[in-house]
Amino acid sequence: MENSRCENCIIRQFNSLRAMSREELKKVSDSKTTKKLKKGDPLFEEGEKLNGVFCVRNGVSKLSKLSANGKDQIVKLATKGEVIGQRSVIAEESANLSAIAVSDMEVCFIPKESINTTLQSNPNFTLEVLRHMAHDLKEADDVIVNMSQKTVKQRVAEAFIYLKNNFGLDEDGFLALTLSREDISNVVGTATESAIRIISEFKKKGLIHTSGKKIGIKNEKKLQELVNGF
Amino acid sequence: MENSRCENCIIRQFNSLRAMSREELKKVSDSKTTKKLKKGDPLFEEGEKLNGVFCVRNGVSKLSKLSANGKDQIVKLATKGEVIGQRSVIAEESANLSAIAVSDMEVCFIPKESINTTLQSNPNFTLEVLRHMAHDLKEADDVIVNMSQKTVKQRVAEAFIYLKNNFGLDEDGFLALTLSREDISNVVGTATESAIRIISEFKKKGLIHTSGKKIGIKNEKKLQELVNGF
DNA sequence: TCCAGAAGATGACAAATATCATAGTCAGGG
DNA sequence: CCCTGACTATGATATTTGTCATCTTCTGGA
Numbered sequence: 057m058e059n060s061r062c063e064n065c066i067i068r069q070f071n072s073l074r075a076m077s078r079e080e081l082k083k084v085s086d087s088k089t090t091k092k093l094k095k096g097d098p099l100f101e102e103g104e105k106l107n108g109v110f111c112v113r114n115g116v117s118k119l120s121k122l123s124a125n126g127k128d129q130i131v132k133l134a135t136k137g138e139v140i141g142q143r144s145v146i147a148e149e150s151a152n153l154s155a156i157a158v159s160d161m162e163v164c165f166i167p168k169e170s171i172n173t174t175l176q177s178n179p180n181f182t183l184e185v186l187r188h189m190a191h192d193l194k195e196a197d198d199v200i201v202n203m204s205q206k207t208v209k210q211r212v213a214e215a216f217i218y219l220k221n222n223f224g225l226d227e228d229g230f231l232a233l234t235l236s237r238e239d240i241s242n243v244v245g246t247a248t249e250s251a252i253r254i255i256s257e258f259k260k261k262g263l264i265h266t267s268g269k270k271i272g273i274k275n276e277k278k279l280q281e282l283v284n285g286f
Numbered sequence: 287m288e289n290s291r292c293e294n295c296i297i298r299q300f301n302s303l304r305a306m307s308r309e310e311l312k313k314v315s316d317s318k319t320t321k322k323l324k325k326g327d328p329l330f331e332e333g334e335k336l337n338g339v340f341c342v343r344n345g346v347s348k349l350s351k352l353s354a355n356g357k358d359q360i361v362k363l364a365t366k367g368e369v370i371g372q373r374s375v376i377a378e379e380s381a382n383l384s385a386i387a388v389s390d391m392e393v394c395f396i397p398k399e400s401i402n403t404t405l406q407s408n409p410n411f412t413l414e415v416l417r418h419m420a421h422d423l424k425e426a427d428d429v430i431v432n433m434s435q436k437t438v439k440q441r442v443a444e445a446f447i448y449l450k451n452n453f454g455l456d457e458d459g460f461l462a463l464t465l466s467r468e469d470i471s472n473v474v475g476t477a478t479e480s481a482i483r484i485i486s487e488f489k490k491k492g493l494i495h496t497s498g499k500k501i502g503i504k505n506e507k508k509l510q511e512l513v514n515g516f
Numbered sequence: 517t518c519c520a521g522a523a524g525a526t527g528a529c530a531a532a533t534a535t536c537a538t539a540g541t542c543a544g545g546g
Numbered sequence: 547c548c549c550t551g552a553c554t555a556t557g558a559t560a561t562t563t564g565t566c567a568t569c570t571t572c573t574g575g576a
Contacts, residue, residue: 149424182409193426
């Protein structure tokens with residue numbers, strides 16, 4: 057399968073692996089394993105020690121953390137081209153988040169040895185990973201501010217816009233990534249009933265429309281105004 | 287002033303600068319400038335382009351972001367030994383946070399050139415910075431979960447424990463870092479009045495005691511139980 | 517030392533959000 | 547094809563949190 061060689065993998069263009077040399081890439085390719093996951097399957101669970109990272113070829117995974125009250129908080133949705141588990145491997149800590157597939161996925165598992173040796177010898181690669189993490193950190197800061205300063209309604213509206221911008225639309229114009237109402241509430245950080253109620257309200261106001269679990273944005277402008285506080 | 291040479295600075299032991307070589311450190315030392323700030327002085331403001339990073343020798347700075355509704359959200363408190371502004375310099379973006387002194391401070395300003403050249407040539411340094419950022423990212427994830435899943439009361443209680451663990455106590459047993467009620471509410475992500483009310487409640491329940499702005503923890507165990515949800 | 521403005525405190529009330537209950541709807545396996 | 551369990555939806559209600567108003571208490575200069 058020539059297509060399964062990292063050297064030829066297009067996904068690589070989107071993540072830090074592009075800073076690897078030809079030889080480094082060859083090593084990674086030789087040591088990696090490919091894995092298929094079904095919706096709902098875990099890549100790893102919170103607290104688990106990771107022996108490597110996952111490079112997403114297809115599908116989407118939610119990264120979430122269980123809170124004391126038994127609810128999951130989704131911290132990030134990772135999709136094609138993203139590398140999952142970097143943070144834990146780099147910090148040499150067990151995973152602080154669980155990763156679960158929210159759609160069928162295809163991922164490559166890269167053993168940490170390949171990563172670590174490259175980190176120690178290729179400053180370009182390390183710098184590239186660092187830049188990615190700097191970006192993630194900024195996003196995390198933004199999420200903190202949103203969580204504490206925006207209303208649930210604003211956060212739901214923002215989530216829909218985020219889903220559109222990051223995962224796009226399907227052929228019928230619905231958000232391509234379909235999340236359960238519970239997952240939506242876990243992204244937004246609210247009770248499932250509250251999220252459902254707000255979805256109903258948005259429907260009534262003509263901001264969105266739905267078909268089963270699928271959600272379509274009808275009036276993005278108004279949705280965005282809502283996010284900004286009218 | 288031999289004491290102002292980075293090579294001899296003890297602070298360095300606590301941050302990524304320890305991974306620099308003797309020569310790199312010399313360059314940093316030659317290009318750095320020392321700055322004294324009074325409580326309330328800004329190191330930089332959100333949106334500003336940073337020409338370097340700040341290494342904290344003394345005092346504490348709050349890193350905060352202004353939200354749409356006009357409230358600041360404090361994302362992090364940085365103290366002795368921490369480096370501020372790394373993220374922006376590395377990502378080559380303008381600052382996403384404002385940094386303001388919450389106590390009198392002494393900081394060293396290190397121009398970004400010294401940082402960038404070392405990042406490109408010394409993998410150990412880059413890796414060290416990366417590890418720090420991985421740690422910050424984990425902390426940010428935890429904050430997100432706390433913000434969305436814990437009550438204001440729990441977050442206030444947690445803030446006091448955090449302040450004790452990270453900044454210690456003064457000679458009288460009060461929290462060594464004294465924040466205004468407004469700053470406390472901005473850390474916790476709530477209205478100032480709500481924070482004040484909860485402080486009053488904690489006082490009545492004998493969990494804490496106060497003297498002016500100073501806060502002393504009386505019953506850490508109960509405070510911790512409260513954080514964990516009884 | 518005194519005064520003005522800021523910060524702290526508290527009540528009354530409004531708004532946002534969670535919780536509990538219940539019913540309808542959907543999707544997949546026998 | 548139908549049944550069952552999970553998901554969605556909505557009402558009623560309780561709880562939490564924010565807002566506005568008012569008062570008090572500090573605190574740092576003139």
